[in-house]
Amino acid sequence: MRHDMEFATPIPLHRARPPGSPETLALFGEQSLEAYRSGMQQCMDRVQRTLSRAQGPCSGVAPHELQPAFEAIDLDRPLNDLDASLEEVQRLYLDHAVYFHHPRYVAHLNCPITLPSILAEAIATPLNTAVETWDQSAGATLIEQKLIDWTAARVGLGEDADGVFTSGGTQSNLMALSIARDSACEAMPGHPGNRHHGLPPNYRQLRILTSEVSHFSVQKAAALLGLGYDAVITVPSDASKCMDIGALETELNECDEAGLIPFAIVATAGTTDFGSIDPIPAIAERCHQRGIWLHVDAAYGGGLLLSRRHRHWLAGIEQADSVSIDYHKTFFQPVSCSACLVRDRRQLRHITYHADYLNPRDQAEEGTPDLVNKSLQTTRRFDALKLWMTLRTLGAERLGDYLDEVIELAQQAYRAMRQRDDIEVLLPPALSTLVFRYRPDGVDDDSDLDTLNQQIRQTLSRRGEAVVAGTRVDGRFYLKFTLLNPMTRVEDLMALISDIVQVGEALVSSSRPPIVWSTPSC
Numbered sequence: 001m002r003h004d005m006e007f008a009t010p011i012p013l014h015r016a017r018p019p020g021s022p023e024t025l026a027l028f029g030e031q032s033l034e035a036y037r038s039g040m041q042q043c044m045d046r047v048q049r050t051l052s053r054a055q056g057p058c059s060g061v062a063p064h065e066l067q068p069a070f071e072a073i074d075l076d077r078p079l080n081d082l083d084a085s086l087e088e089v090q091r092l093y094l095d096h097a098v099y100f101h102h103p104r105y106v107a108h109l110n111c112p113i114t115l116p117s118i119l120a121e122a123i124a125t126p127l128n129t130a131v132e133t134w135d136q137s138a139g140a141t142l143i144e145q146k147l148i149d150w151t152a153a154r155v156g157l158g159e160d161a162d163g164v165f166t167s168g169g170t171q172s173n174l175m176a177l178s179i180a181r182d183s184a185c186e187a188m189p190g191h192p193g194n195r196h197h198g199l200p201p202n203y204r205q206l207r208i209l210t211s212e213v214s215h216f217s218v219q220k221a222a223a224l225l226g227l228g229y230d231a232v233i234t235v236p237s238d239a240s241k242c243m244d245i246g247a248l249e250t251e252l253n254e255c256d257e258a259g260l261i262p263f264a265i266v267a268t269a270g271t272t273d274f275g276s277i278d279p280i281p282a283i284a285e286r287c288h289q290r291g292i293w294l295h296v297d298a299a300y301g302g303g304l305l306l307s308r309r310h311r312h313w314l315a316g317i318e319q320a321d322s323v324s325i326d327y328h329k330t331f332f333q334p335v336s337c338s339a340c341l342v343r344d345r346r347q348l349r350h351i352t353y354h355a356d357y358l359n360p361r362d363q364a365e366e367g368t369p370d371l372v373n374k375s376l377q378t379t380r381r382f383d384a385l386k387l388w389m390t391l392r393t394l395g396a397e398r399l400g401d402y403l404d405e406v407i408e409l410a411q412q413a414y415r416a417m418r419q420r421d422d423i424e425v426l427l428p429p430a431l432s433t434l435v436f437r438y439r440p441d442g443v444d445d446d447s448d449l450d451t452l453n454q455q456i457r458q459t460l461s462r463r464g465e466a467v468v469a470g471t472r473v474d475g476r477f478y479l480k481f482t483l484l485n486p487m488t489r490v491e492d493l494m495a496l497i498s499d500i501v502q503v504g505e506a507l508v509s510s511s512r513p514p515i516v517w518s519t520p521s522c
């Protein structure tokens with residue numbers, strides 16, 4: 001029997017099912033465009049209802065309260081109904097979600113996001129474009145590339161710069177340090193390079209220097225790169241939490257004496273807790289003198305590139321060998337949206353792998369722009385469209401102004417908080433964070449203050465009244481405002497401070513006498 005005869009009249013598969021049947025409507029395509037539209041409408045209605053009745057930035061639900069609802073769900077028994085599954089999502093997620101656009105969400109580096117960027121998701125997600133190769137993405141590749149070129153030009157990296165979108169600052173830092181490590185090892189005499197041969201015999205001497213208040217992803221990257229946390233030398237910072245250049249010199253000299261190989265310095269442009277910006281020009285000078293790779297982690301401070309008032313705070317960033325930028329922080333984009341840039345595009349070869357099925361070498365030689373050639377990821381979301389739509393619809397200046405507004409807000413709040421003698425603010429704000437603690441008269445013991453402030457934070461979040469961050473500085477617990485919402489006013493923050501004090505007062509008076517914060521009680 002001839003097999004090809006059996007299929008002489010091929011039946012288009014989707015016609016085998018009647019249009020409009022549940023099977024065809026379940027998958028996105030021309031036949032389900034109407035269902036897409038009405039489903040989107042239902043989702044939008046839900047979001048609208050949820051947000052308009054929200055009392056605070058979160059519900060305050062605890063894991064043990066939500067967990068039973070999840071235990072009751074059997075994923076092998078579908079609801080077979082959009083309404084029912086949306087109802088379920090409402091209960092399990094929407095009702096308890098944390099709303100970053102709320103003025104009382106002041107915890108982490110989450111921003112309210114631009115409307116055009118959300119609309120971009122409504123386009124890119126149904127098409128499901130994956131940007132790793134030209135043959136999967138076409139214009140999407142060029143959109144991403146143009147944004148990379150634009151960002152690199154804003155940084156001032158020069159003609160040879162390049163880069164790629166990433167999932168976030170963590171991946172950007174890993175990628176940059178991986179390239180820095182491979183570039184340093186490649187230059188070692190007698191070592192043919194890490195890509196084929198793995199690390200050189202003296203890899204235990206490799207060191208990364210970064211300030212003591214830089215992001216933990218530097219340590220993580222060092223471990224993932226086979227170097228270990230111990231390969232990271234944390235340089236002390238000065239009183240304003242910027243890397244101390246004298247201390248950096250000392251560490252570098254000690255490396256020399258110990259025969260260690262400092263191959264990268266990570267300068268932070270906007271530390272996560274303090275917003276402090278390391279002295280990039282002075283660090284760049286040391287890097288230049290010694291042939292050390294300069295990575296600037298501008299995950300937080302990157303938005304200053306667009307600021308009309310404070311762009312100069314990033315002076316020196318143009319001398320970096322690589323830069324991390326989180327568009328999902330100070331460019332007001334949805335998670336994820338981020339980039340890793342390099343000064344010299346040839347350095348990206350360290351992470352290139354040519355796979356015959358996907359991005360063969362000859363395709364690259366012909367000039368096909370396959371973004372996978374310079375990414376740690378293979379299948380990758382078209383996150384660039386969000387930033388593109390934002391820039392084309394609103395413009396970069398608008399984003400820079402938003403950042404300037406939250407910087408101003410932080411300064412106003414700082415001045416107002418300093419008027420109170422029951423609030424101790426650690427430092428004047430550098431970008432848009434404020435690190436402080438409630439310190440009432442009569443509570444002077446540091447560990448009592450730690451407990452008190454921790455309890456304030458928990459109480460506010462448990463009641464769904466505010467989400468405030470907490471952090472430790474020199475071992476002591478502090479509250480932290482991270483301000484990224486240009487819609488928040490200083491009055492909102494002062495009302496929040498009043499609530500913090502009120503909660504604190506109640507906690508103090510309920511424990512009197514005596515004050516026993518440091519002993520666990522129930």
Ligand SMILES: *Cc1c(COP(=O)(O)O)cnc(C)c1O
Nearest residue numbers: 168169170215270272299300326
């Ligand atoms: C947020 C942050 C990171 C990590 O970025 P993700 O996008 O969360 O992965 C790295 N460095 C700094 C300074 C940050 O603030």
